[in-house]
Amino acid sequence: MARHRVLAATALMTAMGMATAAQAQRAEQPLAKGWRFLKADAPDASQPQFDDSAWQQVQVPHSWNRVGYYLDSTGTGRNTAANVDKYQGVGWYRLSFDAPVDTVDSRHWLEFDAASRVAQVWLNGVYLGEHRGGFSRFRLNIAKALRPGVRNVLAVRVDNSRPTADSPTADILPLTGDFFVHGGLYRPVRLVTTAPLHLAMDDHGGPGFRATTLNIRNNIAHLRVSAQLRNDHAMPVGAKLRIRLIGRDGRVVASTLRNIKLNANADEVVSQDLTIARPHLWSGVADPYLYRLSITVLNAQGQITDTVERPFGIRTMRFDADHGFFLNDKPYQLHGVGYHQDVEGKGWAISPADVERDVAIMREMGVNSIRLTHYQHGQTIHDIADRVGLIVWNEIPLVSAWTQGNATDASPALVANARQQLQELIRQNANHASVATWGIANEVDFGNSLPLFLTGRTNGQTPDPIPLLQELNSLAHAEDPSRPTTLATCCEGRLFDATVQVPVVSQVTDLGGANRYFGWYFGAANDLGPQLDQLHATRPHQPLSVTEYGAGGAVTMHTDNVFGAPVDSRGRTQPEEYQSYIHETAWAAIKARPYLYASWLWNSFDFATTIRAEGDGQDINTKGLVTYDRAIRKDAWFFYKANWTTAPTVHINGRRYIDRAYQSNDVKIYSNARHTTLYLNGRSLGVRSACPNAVCEWKGVRLDVGKNSLRAVGQFANGRRAQDSATWQWDEERSRHYAIDAGTLVAAKGRTIGFGSDTFFTGGEARSADRPADYGRPAQAVPIAGSVERDAMATYRSGAFSYAIPVAAGQAKISLWFLSGPRPKGGTFDVVINGQTVMQAYDPAKEFEDLRAIQKTFAVTSNGTVRVTFKPVSGEAMVSAIEIDRR
Structure with a gap:
């Protein structure tokens, strides 16, 4: 009896002009061009007659925000201090578009791939709904508002306000985070048309079906596909669900066809299992093989009313607490990025x-x-x-x-x-x-x-x-x-x-x-x-x-x-x-x-x-x-x-550090070669083989005065070679006079002295008289008298420590800079240069009550290295800067 009712209903729909197969296929119309945008609230902008002619013309995807810029020439300068826009609030979008000529049975949705953070949508002045959340796809049924075959006016109010207790976004994730939430219709928008008999469009933005690899046993894969079918007719209908898995060569490797009875204006979830012999597995980056999974809905006469196809990979994944990740039951080390x-x-x-x-x-x-x-x-x-x-x-x-x-x-x-x-x-x-x-x-x-x-x-x-x-x-x-x-x-x-x-x-x-x-x-x-x-x-x-x-x-x-x-x-x-x-x-x-x-x-x-x-x-x-x-x-x-x-890789580090502070430099090269040779101005500095974790190092490389051309050559299996080059500069003035900015990771930019950062030391701790930065609050500099090089003097090395400074053999002067005034763990200390004590129980705090830079200069004879030792007598020793003068 039920079968006769379905047949009767089908006959009635055919008599009423049910869409043909050609008419019933799902269609998508991109809504990308012709938008108007206003970065402000405009309460009447939802109405079709609203005049938006003065608004900015934009294309979607679109965001009104430009956030973040470099302080120098690091980037291309697309973002600058002058053009960044961190506005968080309301923006309006409006679009006039031609809707397709309708048939009696067409169904239409607006599909937004994302709108940040809250979107409210009107079509031809009819309010369609709201979506709360800035990252996911959502759809709105527009049957009550669309005007087929004529111009339609779409209006979208978007709000990316920062969530606060009294804001309209107060309960929308994320409430905070170390990233900026941009505003706008920043992913595509489209109009989707289907027949009344179709895969569900209200599947939380999903495709209307779920496919899962249940298991792979004895070289046979078992899949389960669950499809959510929707009947928008006002009467029950008979339908068919066809599921096919198609290989890259176009061959159908598995298929099912099932008859279904659907109630009027109702959804039905239908599950079908597929079996695939000798499946070609999706195996990560080595072999990401994808089938095509085709889900087709047909009416009782066998006419196609909806089809959705998606790539699908057959694979298994599991996680083990002791042995890591397994893909298709094989160990697979995952390493990647956020x-x-x-x-x-x-x-x-x-x-x-x-x-x-x-x-x-x-x-x-x-x-x-x-x-x-x-x-x-x-x-x-x-x-x-x-x-x-x-x-x-x-x-x-x-x-x-x-x-x-x-x-x-x-x-x-x-x-x-x-x-x-x-x-x-x-x-x-x-x-x-x-x-x-x-x-x-x-x-x-x-x-x-x-x-x-x-x-x-x-x-x-x-x-x-x-x-x-x-x-x-x-x-x-x-x-x-x-x-x-x-x-x-x-x-x-x-x-x-x-x-x-x-x-x-x-x-x-x-x-x-x-x-x-x-x-x-x-x-x-x-x-x-x-x-x-x-x-x-x-x-x-x-x-x-x-x-x-x-x-x-x-x-x-x-x-x-x-x-x-x-x-x-x-x-x-x-x-x-x-x-x-x-x-x-x-x-x-x-x-x-x-x-x-x-x-x-x-x-x-x-x-x-x-x-x-x-x-x-x-x-x-x-x-x-x-x-x-x-x-x-x-x-x-x-x-x-x-x-x-395994790609042959040879890379010289520090290539952007061109103007070198010191003649002696450690050279680090990332190389996965069997053997890596470093050349400086054409002469070999030796070979490193099978470097641990691909880090090859040459310690204490002495640069020539002027231009230094570095070239690294890696030798690989089968005679392959890869190389990299960089150019460093050690100018003539630096060869005669240079200075160590003690207690620093990055040297201060000297006004009269060319500083390098702290190095050549053993022991001690770095300290600063300045208050450090914290959570976006900038560092707070203190005034220091006695030198124009305030920034260098503010930092110092403290404790018990020594320096072994590479200095060309011969006569030189060494100047030691100290900081007066109170400091943590202050006290007295001896200074020993090349084995000779030049200062005994020195306490810079006793020289001046205020914070002041103090210079002490000594003549030295270098045999290639000048050694300076700071020995605490009480408390800790300290030094703010060390100058070497060979002029």
Whole structure:
């Protein structure tokens, strides 16, 4: 009886003019050109008759923000102090477009790939709805508003206001973060038309189906495809669901066809299993083989009413607490980068070509995995990852904070928004072979370690993130049982003040991830390995990864010795060489720990963030291995290329440090060659073979006066060779007179003296009379009398220490500069030059009561090295600068 009702309904629809197969196919109309934009609120702009002729003409994708610029010629200058735009607030977009000529049964949706952060949409004056969240695709049914075959007026109000307790974005993630949230319609917009019988369009922005590799056994793959069908007819209908898996050669390797009965105005989820004999597996970067998965809906007469096709890779992934990551049951070491989606001059409004270029730079470096931080990225990067074989960590923008003001619990609206963004992330990306895990949070375990001026909390209570994390973890498992959950932590196991308490959140998720900046924000670089061992021992059954590590690298700042002084991690002094040192040390620790399932360095590219005034950038996080404009690959980029690829790589470090302060320099070359030879002005300086972790070093290379041409040649198997060259300068004046700026990582720019940074020392600690920078607050300089070289005099080496300074044989003068006035651990000390005591129980504080530079000069005879020893008598010795004069 039911069968007769379906047949009758089908006959009736045919008589009413049901769309033919040609008419019923899904169609997409890009809405990219012809937009008008206003960076302000305009309450009447939703009405069709509103006059927008004075508004700016733009194309979508579009963002009104330009954030972050370099202070000098580091970048191409697309962003400058004059043209940056950090406005966060309301913007309006309007578009007049021709809608397709309608048929009786067409259905239409507006599809937005992203709108930041809140979007409200009107069509022809009819309010369609709102989307809260700046990173995911959403669709709006426009049946009640579209005017087929004529001009239509689309109006979109977008708001990227910074979330505060009373703002319209108060409950929209992220509430905070070390990245700038750009505003606008920064991803594509389109009009989608389907027949009434189609795959669901309200699948949280997803494609309307889910495909999963259940298992691969005995060279047979078992897949499950669940499709959500929608019948928009006012009566029940019969339908067919056809699923096909198609190889690259066009051959159908598996297919099913199923008859379905659909109720009126209803959805039906249909699951079908596929079996593939001898599957060609998706095997990461080595062989990212993709089939085409075709989902087709047909009516009872066999006419196609909807088809969606997506690439699909057959693979299995698993994580082991002791042995790391396995792809298709084979060990597979994951090493990669964190990735933000902004580019200098474009912000978030990037093109597919921009993403292709970024991935090409990563792949050349040897990246085989990407952590997509700290929010949902677009389909372009996911599609590319599928195609080139990158393993992806996805996450939602639950970053650092989840409450406003003094609240101790997340508001119901924020919980709902977190759930929404997680569902959208999973539904829209679950079919990608590249996606390995769902990240539910980043660094929500600061506890009470953050100061008041960062948190704004006044009641002394610290919110507990675990209830929200548990809810999101359960939701992720319900949405996708096939993938594990994870999060990234900042603080567990670190040494804090006794009053600091941090929550232990790692146990909430299946996998653990540690953001650890040893040698940068805290501790020493060599602390990373022991810290990872401690975390592994604490939860021996939970797979662990390193989710962030690294250091800032300003390509216009250089040091002669990375141990000359502590790095200024929140200020300006962030030389490129120190970034390389951190990565060399961290990678050695990571490589030695096979229990880690992955590591992602921070970061692939410099990116925008308004909480930073650091290195050579303003509103830029300079931890990228490539500059914001993608123009300069920093030295550390080549370190990873030499370690992560087999491509012949030879790279001379410090190439941008051209004008050298000293004749004697250590030369470091990243080379994965069997043998690497260094030449200086044509003469060989020797060979290094099988360099540990591809780091080859030549100590104490003495430059010639004038131009110095460095050339490194690597010899590889099968007679292959690769080489690199650089030019350094050691000018004639420097050969006669130079100075050491003691206690510095980057030398002060002298007004009358050419300083180099602190080096040639043994022992002691670097100190400064100035107050250091912190969380965007600049360093505070103190006045110092007695010398025009205030900046050099402000820093000093303190304690018990000595210098062995390379000086050409012969007579010279040495000037020692001291700082009067009170200082930490001050006292008296002896000064010994070449074995002769020249100052006994000296106390510079007794010479002047104010802060003043004091110069003491001595004649010396050098045999190639001048040795100066500072011996404490009481307290600590000190020296601010050392001048060598051979004129």
